[in-house]
Amino acid sequence: MPPDTPHTLDASTTLWELVERRARLTPGRPVLLQGGRTLTFAGLRDRAERTAAGLWRMGVRPGTVVGWQLPTRIETVVLCVALARLGAVQTPLIPFYRDREVGFALRASGAAFFAVPGPGPWRGFDHGAMAWRIGARGVFEAYRSLPDDDPAVLPAPPASGTDVRWVYWTSGTTSDPKGVLHTDRSLLAGGACLAHALRLSGDDVGSIAFPFAHVGGLDYLVMLLLYGFPAVLFETFALPGALAEYRGHGVTTAGGSTAFYSIFLAAQRALPPGRKLIPTLRLLAGGGAPRPPELYHAVVREMGCRLAHGYGMTEAPMITMGSPDDTDENLATTEGRPPAGMEIRIVDGEVRLRGEAVCRGYLDPAQTAAAFDADGFLRTGDLGHLTGSGHLVLTGRRKDVIIRKGENISAREIEDLLHRHPAVRDVAVIGLPDAARGELVCAVVEQPDGAAGLTLEDVTAHLRAQGLSVHKLPERLEVVDALPRNDTLRKVLKYRLRERFS
Template identity: 50%
Template sequence: MTDFAARLQPAETFWGVVAGRADTTPDGVLLIGDDGTKVTFAEYRDRSERIAASLAEQGITPGSRVAWQLPTRIGSALLIAALARIGAVQAPVIPLFGERETVAALRTSRVDFVLVPQDWPGLAYDSLQQLREDRQGSPEIIALPRDLPESGEVQSLAPPPESPEEVRWIYFTSGTSGTPKGVQHTDSSILAAARGFVLNGRLGELPDEVGSIPFPITHVGGVVYLSSMLLSGFASVLIEVFRPDTATEIFRRHRVTLSGGSTVFYTMLVAQQREAEPGTRVLPDLRLLKGGGAPCPPAVFAAVRSELGIPVAHDYGMTECPMIGVASPLDSDDVLAESDGRPVPGVEVRIMENGVPVSPGAEGDVEVRGVTVCRGYTDPALDADAFTADGWYRTGDRGRIRSSGCIEVTGRLKDVIIRKGENISPLEIESLLSQHQAIDEVAVIGLPDIDRGERVCAVLTVASGQQAPSLADIADFLSKAGIMKQKIPEQVEVVSSMPRSGVGKLAKPALRQQLLTKMETSTS
């Protein structure tokens, strides 16, 4: 074990790590709000336990299934630990979800309680009321103030959970159907992901490390990042509403050394740096950009290195396996620009083609197994397709293992678009647009986008006697259907006919290639 690894908290449960870190560095800062509020490790433990006592008084007990849909703020980070202290099963729902996605997530996770903030609209949906009627009054909705209620009756709490292998976390991801799938994790799998993130990525190795969470803390990356802070003992700034200009000012004020998210965050910083006065660094203390969730083209790495003077150490993971590969800032620029990190400790990666391992360096289907892999879905029927007979998880990605030992993701088998780190189902959007009176046939595909990773493009043929709908028409139609705005196409292409396969099936790969060729021609 290295000296750095020996510094990490050894506890096996999330609450055990919270308590252990509070004992080790009680006065160290853990959380920094965007208003400057700070919470130390000891305060985090103590306040979380008092919040747990208050939640227990409202009926939340060990094993309760609790969904919560809060923004990225200190109260949300405290709530994570409070529910862990109780031993509840928590199911965070990202605030970006619209009514359709939120209610579907609550159905699949069979929650008993839904926690929403008083100062945010939350779940004021007729569909939720119908869900409560269908389940005889469950889930119970609890609106929380910004400063979460605390109770001094902590002695009445049941002992903290001891088993790291019980399912305690449910996170949601969209598959090809668009309906959120509930992914089940344990303290063991979440902490293994966090340890791999810290060890491979060297997070908190230097004493002045200050990270940031500018993305939804309800994403699986939120609890992994928070766990990493607790394991390694560094602070992070939480950004409730992300706006590029205000976020960079906050990062500068708190001397953030480590930041990131999806690729769009990298390009935003590059754009800001290009607008700055010559010789002035937008974030003078920043040492590293680290993120994942969407492809990071080598051109983006080069732009960050050129403009900001720092590397991007881009990682590879997904809701089902939060950390597969984590890049090291110690690697060369060539390695970092062309790959997505090395497998984290306890995770194996194999590259297969038609059920057979490929030769070294060859491309194939990426399959993984090990300590960070989820414990299946809330719907067990999904497990058979997700896992091989010998227990490997099918990522749906294509890739290779480079000579450096790093993973390079080259594409995806799945027809899911990844826009700014969020999975978007084409089928869901297609199903809705097929109801538009002016559309005869529609295909939704992802096209490369330097800011978003991929952008959503709707390709359509026009129904007889109708005028082609504009991009604004499409956006208005889908908004009224209740889906989140991130799924609304950013590009609409009208064609006379769709390419077909030999059996008459719409050939999306051919369609996508047609558009890519058109894009290349228009820019040449």
């Protein structure tokens, strides 16, 4: 049998198999770094087994549904791996969800256990008290301590990687979340796509500054296990406060989503000329939201590192990914290329997907039937096209197409152009009902601190100067203190803007 390498490790059948193989390969190397604590690959395996044994004593069995709502901590990753060791079905929940979302998810998934931070409140909110209010079953605290017992009580690890063992929840851009069904293999395939595209090595140091309960958390963990390098975990993320950790650990790759790129860039701009924000940083990477071309060029120019952006969703956590050795044009204007196992089909402009990294559907069979076409391709609702080099270009979402006087207008096109305006920090373009036009084009702008006030005339003049067709120009401008975003990758919630300004 050939020696283990990242490209043989990604053939692992289950997450637990991958954990074991990496622990045998580089047992003493660190994998998780947080607040002066270090956990090695062997330590992750061993501690997860003891936690799995403690969970077994509590009554958790293969197939038992366990919900957890925990911050990004070493203990969270250990619990996640321990549940994978048991073959339990886990349903991660973002720590910022509250009674309605959490109660809905626990009831819909049939969770028999629920792990919360504790003891006491976390960031001013008492998750244990919430669990009592919503009638959660099997509540236990995992913030500072985890179940623990002798691994001798454990049964054999799960052998199948194609059973549904994960229920993730859509990020809240619709009124009710949908339970997305994943297997170990679908998540391993997504993580492998991320890992191989970014061209990382065992010498890198990564970072997880977003909620580990997001489906991207598992992607990132798989990447660490494949390539054998550590990541710095951030329970809360804010700059400049987090910079000491980034600098102290020599982080080489960071990011999360477009909002994170903008935060890093703003912090860089606050420094004296010639000083680099994170001296060791060579790559920003992420996905989850559109990345304007101008933001790519600004990061490269001002931060002195590459920016590789990808395309994913809860249903398929890694669809395409930019690579640091792509051209600047492709990195600025595309979402990267798909891995060999991901089929992309463009049907009437819509991106559709089929492959191992695509979910098995939803908890609600009716939602599953509506989401997949007759050939088994997932309807993403995203619009785009493939270039001659196989890179994917996204042009918007079906619901982001504004129909004005019978003409289709892409919100994404206008947003990309407005991001180039110095008085625009972020922007969302939406269609609003209009009796004469059907819909009118409204630009909702968030400005940087100290920027001069914007007028609609300023906006339209800027767009005209960049060659935008007259029929696409916004007819309304709204300036807000902050755009509404979700609590995972800070994606703008356009439905709230439509509700507010209609």
